[in-house]
Amino acid sequence: MTDWIAEEHRYLFQNYGRQPVVIERGLGTRVWDVDGNEYLDFVGGIAVNVLGHSHPAVVRAVAEQAEQLIHTSNLFYTKPMIELARMLVEHSGLDRAFFCNSGTEAVEAAIKLARRWGRDTRAGAYEIITTQDGFHGRTLGALSATGTARYREPFEPLLPGFAIVPWNDLDAVRAATSERTVAVMVEPIQGEGGVNMPAPGYLAGLREWCTERGLLLIFDEVQTGIGRTGELFAFQHEGVRPDILVLAKGLAGGVPIGAILAREDLAAHFVKGDHGSTFGGNPLATAAALATLREVMAPGFLARARESSARLLARLRAIEDRHELVTSVRGRGMLLAIGLARECSAQVVDECRRRGLLVNNVRPDAIRLLPPLNVTDEEIDRACDILEAAIASLDAPPK
Ligand SMILES: Cc1ncc(COP(=O)(O)O)c(C=O)c1O
CATH class of the missing domain: 3.40.640.10 (Type I PLP-dependent aspartate aminotransferase-like (Major domain))
Structure with missing residues (x-):
């Protein structure tokens, strides 16, 4: 079987720090890698996939x-x-x-x-x-x-x-x-x-x-x-x-x-x-x-996205309340970030990925969340469960 990551290291400029996932397919908020593992994608092509994958x-x-x-x-x-x-x-x-x-x-x-x-x-x-x-x-x-x-x-x-x-x-x-x-x-x-x-x-x-x-x-x-x-x-x-x-x-x-x-x-x-x-x-x-x-621009689409954002923000604020490691929740709509008490965002990203969630360490002490605008409530809840488990694995004892 082809080792795609080794091939990338061999043939491409090494100017990106990629997460070790070879993504093959996407649908809505989900993507699958070449081994068939499923992930919730809260990177969204870095704010590109407003409608999710393959709308x-x-x-x-x-x-x-x-x-x-x-x-x-x-x-x-x-x-x-x-x-x-x-x-x-x-x-x-x-x-x-x-x-x-x-x-x-x-x-x-x-x-x-x-x-x-x-x-x-x-x-x-x-x-x-x-x-x-x-x-x-x-x-x-x-x-x-x-x-x-x-x-x-x-x-x-x-x-x-x-x-x-x-x-x-x-x-x-x-x-x-x-x-x-x-x-x-x-x-x-x-x-x-x-x-x-x-x-x-x-x-x-x-x-x-x-x-x-x-x-x-x-x-x-x-x-x-x-x-x-x-x-x-x-x-x-x-x-x-x-x-x-x-x-x-x-x-x-x-x-x-x-x-x-x-x-x-x-x-x-x-x-x-x-x-x-x-x-x-x-x-x-x-x-x-x-x-x-x-x-x-379809009627109701952005209003629904704003409701989803409110749900996601509420979940993130609850995580902030429960964990010392999270020091802030910021952003608007589906451009959100959590600030961390120390420079461990790369570890949070790894812990999330191991549990099936893709997020981005926009700063050494911040995680950015960019889900599609049509992300479902169930996907928000699942992503937040995973994020909280990842944070808990790195956190000091809960507040
Ligand atoms: C605000 C802003 N301007 C410009 C750019 C550059 O866009 P591109 O990567 O498509 O060249 C970016 C990319 O992240 C951006 O966030």
């Missing part, structure tokens, strides 16, 4: 689109990308869409659009203010915007033109603003940074400051978008609309895609030839995205 609507859309047309390039018009753009525009309050293939590429598009606008209207202003522990991607522009030294330092010198300030600190944003500043870019909830919530009024304060100083507000909703936090977009909780919205991950239910949405007057600064992507807006990806969005 019939996505499978059907991909299969039908693949039979009809997979790819043509942006030298032509295709229907799914136009329908998807219309749907995103109608639900976001922004005016135009650009499609690409990943989160980092979407961030690159946002950076370029901000710089283009700064050049055309703000005397060449180009600097973008971002936040410590913010994550925007791995390509050089997005990495330059990312506020985590260990990701950045090995690749310095990076792109100039980013001012990285502490998260949740409006005064720091104000102090970092100069005539060079063109935009502020944040995640409405920091995902990779450990599921860090915005302080009350922080996002509204950023909106106010940007409006007052003529800066663009860019929300990177690669992780928080497409229902992940219980609204289609996280900014809708706050009533704070960005000028540019960055999307990817959940948008096509698992098929690679990225997008930015922007106001009409901004979008107009990308003229023909300014930006592009061979695969961007590809019929297969945009058909998958249309199917995904139709499910997420």
Whole structure:
């Protein structure tokens, strides 16, 4: 029998720390490995699988689109990308869409659009203010915007033109603003940074400051978008609309895609030839995205996801009450994390996996939970039973 893990070690770049599971099949919240072991998947493709694995609507859309047309390039018009753009525009309050293939590429598009606008209207202003522990991607522009030294330092010198300030600190944003500043870019909830919530009024304060100083507000909703936090977009909780919205991950239910949405007057600064992507807006990806969005926007779907989130949060808070090891429960919707009293998240992940639950150690002292939005009550209860058993196995005596 093939040892797939040994083969991976032999043939792939060793740049990922993978969990030792070779996943072969998935359905809903469950996956099976090559040995037939079943797991509850609360990693969800890192916030991608909003509808779970192999949702019939996505499978059907991909299969039908693949039979009809997979790819043509942006030298032509295709229907799914136009329908998807219309749907995103109608639900976001922004005016135009650009499609690409990943989160980092979407961030690159946002950076370029901000710089283009700064050049055309703000005397060449180009600097973008971002936040410590913010994550925007791995390509050089997005990495330059990312506020985590260990990701950045090995690749310095990076792109100039980013001012990285502490998260949740409006005064720091104000102090970092100069005539060079063109935009502020944040995640409405920091995902990779450990599921860090915005302080009350922080996002509204950023909106106010940007409006007052003529800066663009860019929300990177690669992780928080497409229902992940219980609204289609996280900014809708706050009533704070960005000028540019960055999307990817959940948008096509698992098929690679990225997008930015922007106001009409901004979008107009990308003229023909300014930006592009061979695969961007590809019929297969945009058909998958249309199917995904139709499910997420179906009446009652997000309300049900919010109820499930409340159940999961209540269970997590009960675990926090019973175990010294758990020091916090944070997040919103189906983007949740528990903080740990010591740096043992990798062991919690291992203990969970041994018991049939996949979770992610987003920080050495935090576990992130990203179940699909349509996770069932029974799956939530089973996952929490396993999580609690894993924690108990590492915990000091119960409180
Ligand atoms: C907020 C945010 N922006 C950008 C990215 C980069 O997305 P991708 O991995 O698709 O390039 C991520 C990935 O985790 C993210 O969470």
